Amino acid sequence: MTAALATHRGDGLPGALAHDAPPPAPVRRGRERSFDEPPRWQIYLPLGIYLVFTLVPFYWMFLFAVRPAGSTSLVPWPMTGEHFSKVWNERSFALFFQNSMIVGVCTLLATTLVALAGGYALARFDFKIKNLFMLALLCSQFIPGALMLVPLFEIFKNLQMINSLGSVIIAETVFQLPLSIILISGFIKNVPVTLEEAAWVDGCSRFHAFRAVVLPLLRPGLIAVGSFAFVHSWNHFLFALMFLSEQDKQTIPVGLNTLIGADSVDLGALAAGGVIAAVPVVIVFAFIQKWLITGFSAGAVKG
Incomplete structure (x- = not known):
């Protein structure tokens, strides 16, 4: 019995080995930095x-x-707050803010809806000129908006849409659509078509299957596309300057330009107007940053 106890003691090791074994290494706590970091x-x-x-x-x-x-x-x-009071009341920035909000929200809705339809067609259907159409969308991004001012002005003049917010909304939507369609198409390709096919088998039409299955999964992508459309239309200066000559139809970028005089600049009023112009964009990105990052990740990974 004594020999057995001497042989089996410690942590289940033989007596001699248990007596001569080195103490266990101390556990290192905390984060160890890699050699490559x-x-x-x-x-x-x-x-x-x-x-x-x-x-x-x-x-x-x-x-x-x-x-x-x-x-x-x-x-x-x-x-x-004298500078804010000056630009908001005396410089009609309250009206400029309202006009910019109308243009931004309408451009966001129009761009998202049209890009959703176009992106679904490119992602789910095959047709002869599909690759050529995609190439045309990509090449349109190399055309600066300044080159299209004269033709757009003539078109809106014939349609009697000069000095109308609708002209700016249409122009902003048209220039946002190519990239938006490409992005939405990439998001839809990441949604397996088998999900729609399962809905078809259950009796859903293509539209109902898209609304019930695909559309909820596209929320991050739609938020990313819509936010870019809103921010671009909110900050864009050229179209509003060319198509809106009446003061009560101008937007915030054009209103900021009116604060710069020929001989002097009211820096306080100009800075206050810049803060007013930046606040909505900051608020939008603060609320949607989670969805925006998810949308970028979804568009960057091939499904």
């Missing part, structure tokens, strides 16, 4: 420099917007 400062330093170059202009604009006229302080204190 660079030091943290090599990651955060470039990101910090980029962040400074990105945020300093915004801070400078905000500083001029809330700083009293004539002040040279680099700190936004004391703060004033």
